[in-house]
Amino acid sequence: MVGFVGKRVLHGLVSIVGASILIFVISRLSGDPIVLMLPVEAPPHVIEAMRRNLGLDLPLWRQYLIFAGHALTGDFGMSYRWQTPALDLVLDRLPATIELAVAGLVFSVCLAVPLGVLSAVHRGSWIDTVGKGFAMLGQAMPGFWVGLLLILVFSIRLNWLPAFGHGGISHLIMPAIALGWYPVAAQTRIVRSAMLDVLESDYIRMGRALGAPERVLVWKYAFRNAAVPLVTMLGVYFASMLGGAFVIEVIFAWPGLGRTVVEAVFSRDFPVVQAGVLFTSILFVTCNLLVDLSYGLIDPRIRRDG
Amino acid sequence: MVPTATERPGGAELVPAQPLLKIENLRTHLHLARGIVRAVDGVDLAVAQGETLGVVGESGSGKTMTSLSILRLLPKPMGRIAEGSITLDGTDLVRLSEEEMARSWRGRKISMISQDPLTSLNPVFSVGDQVGAPLRYHGLARSRRSLRETAVGLLRRVRIPSPEKRLDDYPHQFSGGMRQRVACAMAIACAPRLLIADEPTSNLDVTIQVQMMELFRELQAETGLGIILITHDLGVAAGICHRIAVMYAGRVVESGDVRDIYRRPAHPYTQALLAAIPHLGGGRRKRLQAIPGMPPSLIDPPTGCRFAPRCPHRMPRCADYPPSFQVGPTHKAACWLAEAGA
Amino acid sequence: MAEGAFAQAQPAGPPVAQSRPRFGRVRRLFRNGLPIGPLLLFGMVVIAGLSGDGLAPHDPGALNLGAAFRPPAWLAGGSAAHLFGTDNLGRDIFSRVIVGANIALVVAAYAIVLSGTVGALVGMVAGFFGGAVDALVMRLVDIQMSIPSLALALVLAAVLNPGLSTVVIVITITYWTWYARIIRGEILSLKERDYVALARVAGVSTPVIFARHLLPNILNTLLVLATLQIGQVIIFEASLSFLGLGIQSPDVSWGLMLADARNYIQNAWWAITIPGVAIALTCLSANLIGDWLRDTIDPKRRQL
Numbered sequence: 001m002v003g004f005v006g007k008r009v010l011h012g013l014v015s016i017v018g019a020s021i022l023i024f025v026i027s028r029l030s031g032d033p034i035v036l037m038l039p040v041e042a043p044p045h046v047i048e049a050m051r052r053n054l055g056l057d058l059p060l061w062r063q064y065l066i067f068a069g070h071a072l073t074g075d076f077g078m079s080y081r082w083q084t085p086a087l088d089l090v091l092d093r094l095p096a097t098i099e100l101a102v103a104g105l106v107f108s109v110c111l112a113v114p115l116g117v118l119s120a121v122h123r124g125s126w127i128d129t130v131g132k133g134f135a136m137l138g139q140a141m142p143g144f145w146v147g148l149l150l151i152l153v154f155s156i157r158l159n160w161l162p163a164f165g166h167g168g169i170s171h172l173i174m175p176a177i178a179l180g181w182y183p184v185a186a187q188t189r190i191v192r193s194a195m196l197d198v199l200e201s202d203y204i205r206m207g208r209a210l211g212a213p214e215r216v217l218v219w220k221y222a223f224r225n226a227a228v229p230l231v232t233m234l235g236v237y238f239a240s241m242l243g244g245a246f247v248i249e250v251i252f253a254w255p256g257l258g259r260t261v262v263e264a265v266f267s268r269d270f271p272v273v274q275a276g277v278l279f280t281s282i283l284f285v286t287c288n289l290l291v292d293l294s295y296g297l298i299d300p301r302i303r304r305d306g
Numbered sequence: 307m308v309p310t311a312t313e314r315p316g317g318a319e320l321v322p323a324q325p326l327l328k329i330e331n332l333r334t335h336l337h338l339a340r341g342i343v344r345a346v347d348g349v350d351l352a353v354a355q356g357e358t359l360g361v362v363g364e365s366g367s368g369k370t371m372t373s374l375s376i377l378r379l380l381p382k383p384m385g386r387i388a389e390g391s392i393t394l395d396g397t398d399l400v401r402l403s404e405e406e407m408a409r410s411w412r413g414r415k416i417s418m419i420s421q422d423p424l425t426s427l428n429p430v431f432s433v434g435d436q437v438g439a440p441l442r443y444h445g446l447a448r449s450r451r452s453l454r455e456t457a458v459g460l461l462r463r464v465r466i467p468s469p470e471k472r473l474d475d476y477p478h479q480f481s482g483g484m485r486q487r488v489a490c491a492m493a494i495a496c497a498p499r500l501l502i503a504d505e506p507t508s509n510l511d512v513t514i515q516v517q518m519m520e521l522f523r524e525l526q527a528e529t530g531l532g533i534i535l536i537t538h539d540l541g542v543a544a545g546i547c548h549r550i551a552v553m554y555a556g557r558v559v560e561s562g563d564v565r566d567i568y569r570r571p572a573h574p575y576t577q578a579l580l581a582a583i584p585h586l587g588g589g590r591r592k593r594l595q596a597i598p599g600m601p602p603s604l605i606d607p608p609t610g611c612r613f614a615p616r617c618p619h620r621m622p623r624c625a626d627y628p629p630s631f632q633v634g635p636t637h638k639a640a641c642w643l644a645e646a647g648a
Numbered sequence: 649m650a651e652g653a654f655a656q657a658q659p660a661g662p663p664v665a666q667s668r669p670r671f672g673r674v675r676r677l678f679r680n681g682l683p684i685g686p687l688l689l690f691g692m693v694v695i696a697g698l699s700g701d702g703l704a705p706h707d708p709g710a711l712n713l714g715a716a717f718r719p720p721a722w723l724a725g726g727s728a729a730h731l732f733g734t735d736n737l738g739r740d741i742f743s744r745v746i747v748g749a750n751i752a753l754v755v756a757a758y759a760i761v762l763s764g765t766v767g768a769l770v771g772m773v774a775g776f777f778g779g780a781v782d783a784l785v786m787r788l789v790d791i792q793m794s795i796p797s798l799a800l801a802l803v804l805a806a807v808l809n810p811g812l813s814t815v816v817i818v819i820t821i822t823y824w825t826w827y828a829r830i831i832r833g834e835i836l837s838l839k840e841r842d843y844v845a846l847a848r849v850a851g852v853s854t855p856v857i858f859a860r861h862l863l864p865n866i867l868n869t870l871l872v873l874a875t876l877q878i879g880q881v882i883i884f885e886a887s888l889s890f891l892g893l894g895i896q897s898p899d900v901s902w903g904l905m906l907a908d909a910r911n912y913i914q915n916a917w918w919a920i921t922i923p924g925v926a927i928a929l930t931c932l933s934a935n936l937i938g939d940w941l942r943d944t945i946d947p948k949r950r951q952l
Contacts, residue, residue, distance in 0.1 A: 011790075018791030022800075122745045140932035142883045144890055145924035148910060152917055202425035209377050209502075210440045210492060211413025224430045239772040243796030247887050251910070261799070262891055274804050277799045285794045 005293060012289045019281040020071065024064050027270050063179035071278070081264070086271035088280050090257060094164055096255035098283075100249065101241035103172050104179030109230075109235065112184050117226070118193025120199060121218055131192070135185035144247040147178030151251070164253035175252040179244050183237045190233060194226035201225075235291035239284040325352040326532040327376070327500055332390035334368075334375045337383075341605040345371040347391075347556035351534075353500065358527055358533040360543030360564070362579070363553035366601055369536045372553070373502045376534075377418060378407045395499060413440045417498040419489055426489040427477035433488050434473030435462060440495040460491040464521060464529075483517050490521055499530065505537040519546040540579045544568060549636070552576050555601050555612035558630075562637030572631075572639035575613045611641070619643060683940045686933035693930045696746045697753035704743035705729075708900050712738035717916050733918045735909060740921060745926045748902040751895055753811065753931065759819035760874045766820065768870055772862055774828065775835025776854075782832070789825040797822040798887065801912025804894035815885055815894045822884070827873060834866050857898045868945050875938035879931030886927050902927050 051057050055066055068078070076086040119131035154174060155163035161170050198204060199222050207217050246258035253259070257276050264272035334346035346368045351360045361369045374380050375387055378399060394415065394521065402411065417440070420426045422628040428436060433490040438447060438457040447453040461469030464487040477485055493501055503522070523546065525531055537543050542549050544564060551561040552575060571577045599616035602608055611617070614624040623642045631644040696703055715738040719726045726733060732741035774785040792800070801818040808814040838844055844861050848888075886903030888894030897899035902923040909919035 014787070015791050015794040018787070022791060022795065023803055026800075026803050027807055099933070136932060136935060137928070139935055140879060142886055142924070144887060145906060145920075145927065148906065148913065148920050150863045150912060152920060153426070154654045156914055156917075202420045202422055203428040205379075206418060206420050206426050206489065206492070207428070207439070208379060209418035210495075211408055211411075211443045212439065212677050213408065213443065221428050221431070225428065228430075239796055243798040246796075246802060247891060250891060254821055261802055262893075265802050265893065268806060270806070272801060277795065277803050280799045283793045284796060288794075306425055 008289055008292050012285045015285050016278075016282055017068075018277055019285075020068060021064060023274055023277050023281075024067055025060070027274055028060060028063070046112070071275075076275035076278075078271050079264070079272045081267045081269045081272070086269075086275040089260060089272055090275045093255060093260045093276075094255045094279065094283075095260055096254060097242065097245050097249070099247055100179060100254055100256055101238060103176035104244070104248075105234070105238055107176045107180035108184045108187055109234075111180070112187030113191055113223075113230075115184075115221060116188040117195055117218065119188065119192045121194030123196065131188055135188050137237055138181060138185035141181065143178050143181045143244055144251055146181045147174065147248055147251045150174040150178060164216075164251075166255050171252075175248050175254055178251070179241055179248045182244065183240055187230060187233070187237065190230050191226060194229045195222060198222045198225045220234045231294070232291060234267075235288035240286045242280050242284060318418070326355045326357075326395065327351070327353040327378070327393075327534075328393045329372070330391050332372065332375060332392065333358070333388040334371050334380065335386050335388045336371075336381070337386065337603075342616060343604045344556055345385075345604060346375060346608060347604070348606065349553070349556075349558055351551055351558065351561075353532040353534060355499075355532055356530040357549065358535060358547045360527065360537060360547030361553060362534045362537055362540050362543050362550055362552040364538055364601065366555075366604070367553040368556040368604075369538075369553050370504060373418070373504055373534060373536050375580065376500075377412060377416060379412075410444070413498070414444050415498050416500045416502065417496070418502045418504065419493040422502055424482060424485070427485055429477055432474050432476055432482065433461075436477075437473075437491050437495065439486060440492060444496055444497060446570075450483070456495075460495055461488070463494070463525075464491040464492075483513070486518055487521065490525075491552045494525060494529070494531070498531065500532045500534070501525075502534045503536065505535070505539070505542065516545075522546060540567075540576075540582075550578065555607060556604055557612065557640065559613065559641070560637075560639040562634060562639075566634050566637040570634065570637070572590070572633045572637065572644045573613075573641045574617045574643070575621050576639075578616075608635040669768075681727070683936050685934035686940075689929055689933040690937060693749050694753065695782065697749040700750050701743075701744070701747060704740070704746045705731075706740035706743040708739065708743040708747040709898050710739060714738065717912075719916075720918050723918075732922045733916065735905075735919045736912045741905075741922055744900050744905055745902070745923060747900045748905060748926065749930070750922065751899060751901045752882045752885060752927075753810070753818070755815055755895075755949065756878050758816045759823065759885075760877055760879050762816065762820040763823035763877075764827050764870060764874050768866065769822035769833045770824065771828040771831030772835050772858060772866070775832040775863065776839060776858070778836075785828065786832070789828055792821075792825050801884075801888060802893065805888065810893050810896055812895060812899070815888055818888065819881055819884055823877060823881070826877075827870070830873060831866055834869055835862060838862055838865055853929075857945045872938065872942045872945065875934065875941050878934035878938070882927060882931055882934070 057062060058066070074087050076090075077085050078084065079089055082089060092275065102130045115131045119128040122128055134156075150161075151163045151174065161174055163174075165171055196217075199218075203223055204217055207221055208214075212221065242258075245254075245256060246262055248254065249256045249258035250262055257280065261273055261276035261280075264276065325578065325596050329351040330351045332351075333344065336343040336345050345459070349368070349372055351361070351612060356506055363369045364612060365482065371380070371385075374385070376392055376394075376399065378387075380386065386604045387400050390400065394411075398408070399411065427433070434457050437460050438453040441447040441456060447456070458469045461472065466472060466484060466487055472480075477488070501522075503518075504595065519542075522533060522535075526533065535543060535547055540552075542551075547564050549562065550564055550567045551558045552567070552573065553559065554575050560567065560571065560576045567576060568580065571580055579600065602612050602615065608614070609625055610625040612627075614620050617624070621642065628640050628642045628645070630638045630640045633639050701708070712734070715730070715734050716736055718730050718734040718738075720733040720741075721728050721731050723733075730740050730742065732745060734740055735744075770785055774782040800822060804818045804821065805814060808817065838861070845855065847857050847861055869930070882902075885894055885901065886906070889901040889903030890907045892907065895904050897904065905923040906920060909916065913920055
């Protein structure tokens with residue numbers, strides 16, 4: 001078990017280091033950040049001095065080591081735009097993004113689970129057809145457009161929900177739906193096919209023959225088994241939420257990491273972009289790691305196999 | 307040995323006339339897009355208290371559909387009991403509502419055990435949870451603690467060593483044979499009157515099979531349980547059953563005392579099945595497919611004897627379906643050859 | 649001895665013959681029935697995309713402030729001249745939707761061909777050679793998959809100038825891993841087949857093995873993956889353009905139209921609805937065609 005955990009954690013660390021290299025290299029592709037930091041008419045010797053000062057005259061790998069060393073101590077540099085440490089900015093915005101991503105995930109799972117289970121139980125019936133249609137539609141409608149339509153209907157026409165901002169539940173509903181929209185289809189499919197497999201199994205048949213009420217069979221005995229593949233995918237879905245949040249936050253003016261990074265991209269605020277994306281990746285890797293480690297809780301067979 | 311009760315019209319009554327389970331003229335149909343499959347086509351069976359009836363046949367012979375009919379768990383929506391009665395303890399199960407079946411019959415008076423030890427337990431619930439579950443379904447558990455105690459008792463009854471320590475273990479922590487015992491404990495939790503043991507078509511570890519049979523025998527001696535063993539393997543049936551009914555293409559072709567079936571098989575199909583077993587209880591058992599040919603389609607079955615196309619003793623009369631002939635005191639066969647012997 | 653074994657193997661027919669996918673692929677396509685609706689719909693999008701400005705009744709960029717915020721033709725105040733109404737600058741939405749199809753399809757075509765080629769090649773190499781190459785490639789895939797694709801796109805967009813080529817690059821970088829992983833798996837199982845093993849033992853050169861034994865066998869999978877990717881790519885492009893990091897004005901993209909329309913969402917609901925419907929219907933038809941292709945020619949990949 002310890003070996004298993006250690007291996008997974010190491011795996012995660014390698015991924016994060018790799019991601020940081022990737023992000024670092026890509027953000028250096030644009031050439032010289034100095035050009036952005038100094039006025040165009042700056043004399044060459046000033047540029048040269050600044051370059052040396054920032055370590056930009058060093059080979060790329062040494063620059064990365066310096067970057068990584070600083071990053072490890074929490075120093076991603078100052079935001080060009082906000083003149084605050086990039087990390088502070090990111091950490092300040094992170095909770096709102098996590099809040100949104102969790103809400104989006106809750107929405108999608110709450111929709112996908114009943115849809116998938118009922119489609120499997122009533123396979124071939126109208127419920128199944130509706131579920132399939134819904135899933136097809138879900139995959140074809142971009143989340144940000146769903147968000148815009150929600151605003152159109154619930155904020156502008158009906159005036160029920162606030163169109164943007166961060167606050168109570170009412171602010172959270174529409175962004176969560178827009179964000180959770182896309183993965184519903186895939187999740188429904190996973191739940192449905194897992195349920196179909198499980199409902200055919202001997203232990204469900206035996207439970208039925210021993211008089212277990214259908215409700216218990218479906219929602220307790222079958223679902224607990226069918227949930228394993230969904231739970232294993234939750235980390236991936238949470239991550240897709242973090243990615244999707246970049247667009248959804250812009251639409252709903254949600255004060256999260258995504259919107260901050262998008263704005264930073266526009267102002268070429270590289271420290272913020274780097275810190276923001278790296279943090280998203282760390283979050284992503286951590287989630288997948290936690291999911292890997294929590295398999296055992298839901299499926300006891302994995303506990304021992306490790 | 308527990309006394310056997312058999313239905314024997316016209317013969318001497320050796321045992322009480324009222325069996326535990328009596329199936330009369332059961333017809334179960336599967337309504338498929340390509341037609342109605344007459345999966346069970348006029349079956350009569352009886353099981354006495356404390357008796358084990360082996361229902362033997364190859365897949366598609368209707369043995370599993372018969373057992374699902376008893377439990378009223380036919381595949382939905384295509385399965386339907388078209389005709390006949392299934393009387394258990396004086397109640398015709400065919401007439402009961404689904405709610406009544408679930409509430410007071412399934413798991414309570416009739417229970418089922420699938421004999422595949424690897425798949426008959428839910429992998430994500432602890433054994434203790436599962437063993438006592440039938441008691442919960444039927445409102446027989448008073449408290450969580452009493453349920454735990456009952457579960458320990460049940461596990462002890464199926465000879466699981468130190469059951470109190472194993473309650474919180476999960477199925478994968480048990481060996482195949484032990485899992486089979488746990489499944490057995492579940493099946494007898496509510497002290498049912500009838501147990502249906504359906505053997506999977508896949509090959510099963512022989513030692514586990516033997517253990518199972520011993521367990522069945524002990525349970526029967528303790529509780530007077532009636533058992534129906536569904537199997538494709540006459541060799542297995544020989545080891546445990548009191549009586550045997552051989553099914554072919556939705557009908558019972560021969561039934562009788564286990565000794566009669568083995569020593570004096572009257573139906574050519576039974577004879578062929580026996581010939582496929584080189585040595586009883588030993589050697590490698592061949593599958594039933596050893597008989598050349600295929601069973602007929604049950605969508606539009608032939609009017610005559612259904613085994614005729616594969617039968618070595620086929621004769622012109624086989625164009626009419628033979629009635630059941632009495633070939634011994636408790637031995638009947640549906641074959642024209644048996645008419646002479648009767 | 650080895651030569652002898654080879655000589656014996658020869659009469660059994662050159663491995664090539666066995667490795668070719670069986671005939672009847674075309675016939676199989678029709679077994680499940682054609683998805684007529686999706687094919688027609690997607691066909692319309694393709695025609696619109698190929699025609700460029702040709703089918704558009706108006707110049708998609710022509711401003712006409714006098715005719716701003718005209719509702720669609722079927723509503724009161726709409727006119728037949730502007731089937732889907734006009735936007736805040738009086739531009740004809742119908743024409744812009746048609747021209748937008750062009751960008752969507754061009755991006756999809758480039759991105760799919762590029763990411764499919766890169767991914768398939770990498771996947772084939774990794775699967776075929778195994779060992780360190782495989783480990784390295786799979787690590788790279790893992791690393792890249794640990795960055796959410798839109799976040800990676802943002803980093804790229806920050807350093808590259810926004811526009812069509814950036815969008816294509818971003819999508820290629822995002823999706824090649826998808827192909828690489830699946831193709832690698834496919835190759836791993838192909839490698840075990842007798843005819844590939846035989847070809848290797850017989851000393852057939854690696855490029856020939858790739859071209860004659862491996863590639864023909866993964867074409868089905870590639871085709872299915874590519875079709876299933878169309879919808880995703882179109883949505884990805886729309887998202888990037890919506891954020892202002894993709895297609896730039898005066899080029900027309902559905903995502904860009906939505907970004908414009910968002911600013912006057914109160915005035916013209918149709919301007920925000922219609923481009924989205926175009927995206928959704930295009931993706932829906934592409935996905936349905938992809939599902940049908942997968943079920944028909946490659947049923948074992950149903951989990952995709």
